Amino acid sequence: MNxxxxxxxxxxxxxxxxxxxxxVLLRGPRAPKGGYPQTRDADDVAAPPAEAPEAPAPSRPxxxxxxxxxxxxxxxxxxxxxSMLGKGLLALLSREKIxxxxxxxxxETLLMADLGAGPSQRLVxxxxxxxxxxxxxxxxxxxxxLREELIRLVDPSMDRELALxxxxxxxxxxxxxxxxxxxxxxxxGKLARVMVAEEKSLILGAADTFRxxxxxxxxxxxxxxxxxxxxxxxxxxxxxxxxxxxAETARREGADTVMIDTAGRLxxxxxLMDQLGKVKRVTEKxxxxxxxxxVIDATTGQNGMVQAKVFAEVVNITGIVxxxxxxxxxxxxxxxxxxxxxxxxxxxxxxxxxxDLAPFDPEGFVDALxx
Amino acid sequence: xxxxxxxxxxxxxxxxRGKGRLSEADVDATVREIRRxxxxxxxxxxxxxxxxxxxxxxxxxxxxxxALNPAQQVVKIVNEELQGILGGETRxxxxxxxxxxxxxxxxxxxxxxxxxxxxxxxxxxxxGHKPLLVASDLQRPNAVNQLQVVGQRAGVPxxxxxxxxxxxxxxxxxxxxxxxxxGVATARAKLHDVVIVDTAGRLxxxxxLxxxxxxxxxxxxxxxxxxxxxxxxxxxxxxxALAFQDGVDFTGVVLSKLDGDARxxxxxxxxxxxxxxxxxxxxxxxxxxxxxxxxxxxxxxILDMGDVLTLIEQAEASWDKAxxxxxxxxxxxxxxxxxxxxxxxxxxxxxxxxMKKLLAxxxxxxxxxxxxxxxxxxxxxxxxxxxxxxxxxxxxxPKIINGSRRARIARGSGATVSEVNQLMxxxxxxxxxxxRMAQGKGMPNMPGMGGGMPGMGGxxxxxxxxxxxxxxxxGKKVRSGNPAKREAQLKGGGQKVAxxxxxxxxxxxxxxxxxxxxxxGFEKFLGDK
Numbered sequence: 001m002n003x004x005x006x007x008x009x010x011x012x013x014x015x016x017x018x019x020x021x022x023x024v025l026l027r028g029p030r031a032p033k034g035g036y037p038q039t040r041d042a043d044d045v046a047a048p049p050a051e052a053p054e055a056p057a058p059s060r061p062x063x064x065x066x067x068x069x070x071x072x073x074x075x076x077x078x079x080x081x082x083s084m085l086g087k088g089l090l091a092l093l094s095r096e097k098i099x100x101x102x103x104x105x106x107x108e109t110l111l112m113a114d115l116g117a118g119p120s121q122r123l124v125x126x127x128x129x130x131x132x133x134x135x136x137x138x139x140x141x142x143x144x145x146l147r148e149e150l151i152r153l154v155d156p157s158m159d160r161e162l163a164l165x166x167x168x169x170x171x172x173x174x175x176x177x178x179x180x181x182x183x184x185x186x187x188x189g190k191l192a193r194v195m196v197a198e199e200k201s202l203i204l205g206a207a208d209t210f211r212x213x214x215x216x217x218x219x220x221x222x223x224x225x226x227x228x229x230x231x232x233x234x235x236x237x238x239x240x241x242x243x244x245x246x247a248e249t250a251r252r253e254g255a256d257t258v259m260i261d262t263a264g265r266l267x268x269x270x271x272l273m274d275q276l277g278k279v280k281r282v283t284e285k286x287x288x289x290x291x292x293x294x295v296i297d298a299t300t301g302q303n304g305m306v307q308a309k310v311f312a313e314v315v316n317i318t319g320i321v322x323x324x325x326x327x328x329x330x331x332x333x334x335x336x337x338x339x340x341x342x343x344x345x346x347x348x349x350x351x352x353x354x355x356d357l358a359p360f361d362p363e364g365f366v367d368a369l370x371x
Numbered sequence: 372x373x374x375x376x377x378x379x380x381x382x383x384x385x386x387x388r389g390k391g392r393l394s395e396a397d398v399d400a401t402v403r404e405i406r407r408x409x410x411x412x413x414x415x416x417x418x419x420x421x422x423x424x425x426x427x428x429x430x431x432x433x434x435x436x437x438a439l440n441p442a443q444q445v446v447k448i449v450n451e452e453l454q455g456i457l458g459g460e461t462r463x464x465x466x467x468x469x470x471x472x473x474x475x476x477x478x479x480x481x482x483x484x485x486x487x488x489x490x491x492x493x494x495x496x497x498x499g500h501k502p503l504l505v506a507s508d509l510q511r512p513n514a515v516n517q518l519q520v521v522g523q524r525a526g527v528p529x530x531x532x533x534x535x536x537x538x539x540x541x542x543x544x545x546x547x548x549x550x551x552x553x554g555v556a557t558a559r560a561k562l563h564d565v566v567i568v569d570t571a572g573r574l575x576x577x578x579x580l581x582x583x584x585x586x587x588x589x590x591x592x593x594x595x596x597x598x599x600x601x602x603x604x605x606x607x608x609x610x611x612a613l614a615f616q617d618g619v620d621f622t623g624v625v626l627s628k629l630d631g632d633a634r635x636x637x638x639x640x641x642x643x644x645x646x647x648x649x650x651x652x653x654x655x656x657x658x659x660x661x662x663x664x665x666x667x668x669x670x671x672x673i674l675d676m677g678d679v680l681t682l683i684e685q686a687e688a689s690w691d692k693a694x695x696x697x698x699x700x701x702x703x704x705x706x707x708x709x710x711x712x713x714x715x716x717x718x719x720x721x722x723x724x725x726m727k728k729l730l731a732x733x734x735x736x737x738x739x740x741x742x743x744x745x746x747x748x749x750x751x752x753x754x755x756x757x758x759x760x761x762x763x764x765x766x767x768x769p770k771i772i773n774g775s776r777r778a779r780i781a782r783g784s785g786a787t788v789s790e791v792n793q794l795m796x797x798x799x800x801x802x803x804x805x806x807r808m809a810q811g812k813g814m815p816n817m818p819g820m821g822g823g824m825p826g827m828g829g830x831x832x833x834x835x836x837x838x839x840x841x842x843x844x845x846g847k848k849v850r851s852g853n854p855a856k857r858e859a860q861l862k863g864g865g866q867k868v869a870x871x872x873x874x875x876x877x878x879x880x881x882x883x884x885x886x887x888x889x890x891x892g893f894e895k896f897l898g899d900k
Contacts (some may be wrong), residue, residue: 005845066380114605117410120691180483180628181601213513220512266631301413301605327574328614329607350723 001069036356040366060349064232065185103128106146113332114301123149124328155363158344161317163290164200164257170287172257173248175243176281176321177311178295182322187215187349188261189221195257196225203253205246205260206231207239218261224354238288239263240282247286269312280315292317293346298324298331308337322360323349325342386552395431401445402427414636415609418456418643425452430723451668456639457666462623462648464495467594471503471558473566475551475591477619478599479611480572483627487599488569489521490661495565496527503563506531507547507587510571511581517571525658528563530554547571555591567595583813584619596621597650600637602629608637609644616645623650624665630654634673658870666800692721708805710758710766713798717755753786756878757794760784764775769798 085220087341103124125143130145164172174191178184187209195202204222206215206229215231224230243260262279265272280289294317296304311317320338322331325348334345350356381571390754402423429448474491477483485508486729492502504522506529509512515535522529532553533545551568551736558566570587573580598621615621629652630807638649685879695713701712758766760783765772772780772795781788 060432108420110412112380112416112606114607117407179603179631183481207612213516268630268632295601297601299479299601299604299607299611301603301608301633301637302411303413303603303631304605306632324574326574326576327479327607328610329605334604 010188014234018042035155068294070315071205079279085095087218108331112331115303115332116305116336119153121335121346123153131351145205151363151364153336153339154362154366155344158338158342158362160319160344160360162346164195166257166287169254170292171255173247173250173283173287174259174260174291174293175289175315176252176260176293176295177262177276177315177317177368178264179266179307180296181266182295182300183349184208184295185217185221187204187293187323187357188218190258190349190354191347192221192227192259193225195259195359196227200256202227202256203246203250203255203258203348204229205243205258207243207246208263209237209239209242210263211233214261214263221354237309238281243279243283246285247283267307271330273310273314276311289315291319293319293321294343295323296331296337298327298329298333300333301333302333304333305337306338308343310339312341312343319344319345319346321347321349321357325349326351373790387894398427398430401430403860405445405449408674409636412634412636413603413605413640414643414673415640417609420618421643422639424450430660436741446571446674449780450667450674453639453670453673454666456643457669458642458648461665463663464650465594465622470541471555471564471566472595472889473555473591473593474595474597475570475593475619476597476599476625477570477615477621478572479574479601482572482599482601483653484508484572484599485517485569485654485689486521487529487625487627487651487661488518489525489658490653491651492565493658494661495567496525500565501563502527502560502565502567503554503558504535505558505566505568506535507551507554507568508571509533509535509545509547509550514571516571519656528558536547547583548590551587552590566591566641574613574886575618579613581618588619588900595623595790596648596787597623597625597670598641599625600641602635602637603631603633604637608640612641612645616647621645621647623648623652625649627652627653632662633668634775638669638674639673644725666776669748688864700807702805705806705809708802710761710769710775710798711763714755714758714799717751717758721751752796753784753790757781757786757791769795769802838885 002160009099012244037179053294063308076287094341100247106127107120110123111117115123125144127142127149130149134141134145136142144173160304162173162174166172176184176188188204192202192204204218206217206218208214210234219229219231228249229248230249231243237260243262246260247258260283262276263272265276267273283289294308295306295313300307308317308320320334320343322334322345325331338344345360346361348358350358374477401446403427406419406423409422410416414422421590423487426445426449429452430445464474465471475492476488488504492504495502502520506515506518510517513535515531515533519529519531530550533550535545551570554568555566557563568587568591570584571580573584575581596619598612598615598619600611603748604611612624624645624647626635626638626649629635641647642649649669652662652664652669654662668670687801698712757780760780761772761776765776765780777788777791777795780786781791784791
């Protein structure tokens with residue numbers, strides 16, 4: 001016993017001493033008084049060029065599928081993936097009498113869609129109030145009310161247009177951010193296809209310099225539709241410099257839009273979030289960022305709210321892309337996010353096919369929930 | 372928002388002061404708070420329902436109504452129940468009796484299977500096994516590539532006969548079942564004793580891919596099928612887990628991305644719905660960021676309480692036995708703690724992994740989370756540089772370090788004199804602490820914690836003026852104990868105050884109950900050895 005106790009104390013002590021010290025030293029190296037006279041030291045090596053030669057575009061880029069028919073597929077898919085919610089609610093609401101148990105179960109059904117405790121409760125309460133005021137217990141009517149309340153929560157009046165064009169000569173700058181494994185690069189690729197289908201000129205920036213082969217993946221997407229990808233040859237290059245290069249290239253060539261893919265980062269890693277802030281700041285030296293899209297995985301639970309809040313704080317997100325909606329997950333957290341942060345869901349990803357990205361349609365979304 | 376369950380409960384109970392016992396209505400309110408906390412932690416609705424009923428039953432019993440502090444008592448019950456569901460024992464990998472042990476990984480896209488394959492390989496290699504990674508994910512672009520990179524980082528060979536797809540537009544051509552089968556055969560031929568088969572991510576509703584997973588499983592007859600699930604997953608955890616249970620009938624669960632700030636209620640859902648144990652947790656991007664899963668710690672996380680045990684365990688795992696004996700001897704002889712010891716200590720600590728994580732595991736660290744996030748492990752190198760700039764004589768006898776020596780040390784290490792001073796000062800405190808502990812005086816109230824931790828928070832560090840104050844205040848509160856904390860919470864009522872008191876207040880009061888300022892894990896060590 002004594003041995004391990006000493007050992008533990010010893011370690012604890014070491015950790016404390018080191019920790020305390022490290023905090024002192026955390027201030028890091030300081031600049032000499034009066035600052036540096038030049039931006040580079042005398043013995044500095046010349047900065048490597050951030051921009052590498054782009055791969056040649058294929059001679060015959062393919063045409064992505066038109067945007068128009070996508071919503072039909074969205075509905076078909078949504079009604080499949082969300083049928084549980086819809087049916088569950090319908091079964092409940094077609095009962096004879098509406099008592100407390102029914103309300104509890106409605107709330108739980110909403111909770112199951114990852115709507116979150118707060119919004120679910122509010123939704124049920126407003127529904128209760130309306131039922132009381134209107135004095136109805138007709139299930140069809142209640143269903144109609146539920147639909148209205150859900151639509152009100154999702155708020156169709158929000159502006160869900162992507163700001164793809166910059167002011168004047170500036171290209172529109174779209175920054176795509178999110179945590180690991182939600183499908184950012186894929187979203188950028190799919191969105192690029194949509195833009196090409198709408199005949200916009202476009203540049204992609206592969207600012208994910210961390211994950212192995214992420215730039216390759218993006219470039220493959222770009223090449224398929226004849227869009228240039230600005231990337232760095234080195235792995236682990238400064239993502240901000242790649243983003244800057246991409247924006248600069250877009251401006252020089254008069255492209256309509258530049259879309260920048262960033263590396264996945266968990267929102268509680270302060271260092272990585274700072275890096276993301278820098279990417280945005282540096283890019284804005286060329287042209288203001290017109291659209292910051294946060295990609296959220298439909299399976300994400302209440303942590304999605306934390307993600308949205310932190311990313312909103314760091315890069316001021318202007319829209320949400322909800323991916324992987326083709327599974328059983330319902331992605332209800334976006335309703336809560338929209339409710340709390342006022343950031344609209346703009347796009348939904350519906351599968352692994354290259355054209356499985358559709359604009360978010362609130363009424364269609366809710367209809368699909370209840371159909 | 373209230374952060375931890377204990378805060379929520381404290382706020383529920385604040386109206387109950389003066390009441391002799393809890394009425395059923397009080398318990399109902401409590402259970403509602405628990406339910407809400409669990410839902411916020413993404414525990415699945417059916418599981419919450421069941422759980423809340425169980426808690427209610429126990430909370431109406433005498434153990435709560437007769438307790439001095441009902442809120443604490445309820446938290447304790449919740450904690451116990453959570454642990455019960457998560458599984459009491461830590462489950463280990465079942466090894467095959469003959470031939471290689473086959474482990475298959477399955478899960479949704481983006482859950483982190485490929486990364487985990489590398490981590491698991493590295494972990495098993497560290498335990499003296501000879502693992503082989505098999506790249507059966509021929510679906511996702513570059514998955515085979517990624518596994519090769521990961522395998523290289525982990526120093527584990529990878530069997531990848533098929534290049535897989537390199538972009539979204541290639542149709543997957545190879546047969547993953549065949550690759551898995553060949554992989555196992557290769558492992559047998561080359562005498563690997565563990566085979567880890569990485570499979571493609573798939574959705575629970577995708578019948579075709581699920582069948583493929585089942586085929587792989589049938590072809591290689593794995594000892595373990597691990598279901599990898601993202602800690603951030605929400606209510607869908609239940610559907611997915613059930614789909615995978617039907618599909619591949621997994622034997623264990625791995626939680627990935629636990630280094631995020633998701634509370635990971637999914638762990639509870641999956642364990643409770645499928646009855647399968649959670650075996651591992653993946654906690655970062657490096658190949659070493661991988662641990663065995665501990666139900667008790669996860670329970671605390673779901674409730675948003677702290678974790679000390681892991682720290683102690685990591686210390687034990689990586690500690691050099693000879694070094695420990697030497698220290699113990701030194702300790703017994705009541706010799707002075709010198710810079711030489713400090714260097715050795717530093718090396719040991721470094722072996723334990725990231726300093727940031729260690730610090731985060733210290734009690735009360737939650738207060739400094741922000742500073743911790745900014746903490747760079749290389750800072751330790753700078754401390755080491757300072758010590759290394761001392762002469763051997765100075766290291767053994769720090770007392771001789773005078774002004775000019777300090778200036779020299781600072782120059783030698785690229786630090787400033789004030790940094791050297793700080794180190795000396797801190798070191799002096801540590802020396803005193805060691806001495807006191809050696810004499811057996813320091814133990815009961817652990818001056819290390821009292822002196823060290825507030826100091827840490829109070830450091831000019833990242834320049835968070837407000838933070839500094841909060842951390843200091845907290846140090847004081849540890850001693851002032853429970854009533855003060857509750858008063859503060861009552862008076863404040865506002866969320867800000869409640870939050871500050873939160874994780875700290877919780878810990879403070881636990882300490883009080885233990886009648887000494889030792890973190891929880893310690894008494895376990897006192898007890899069973």
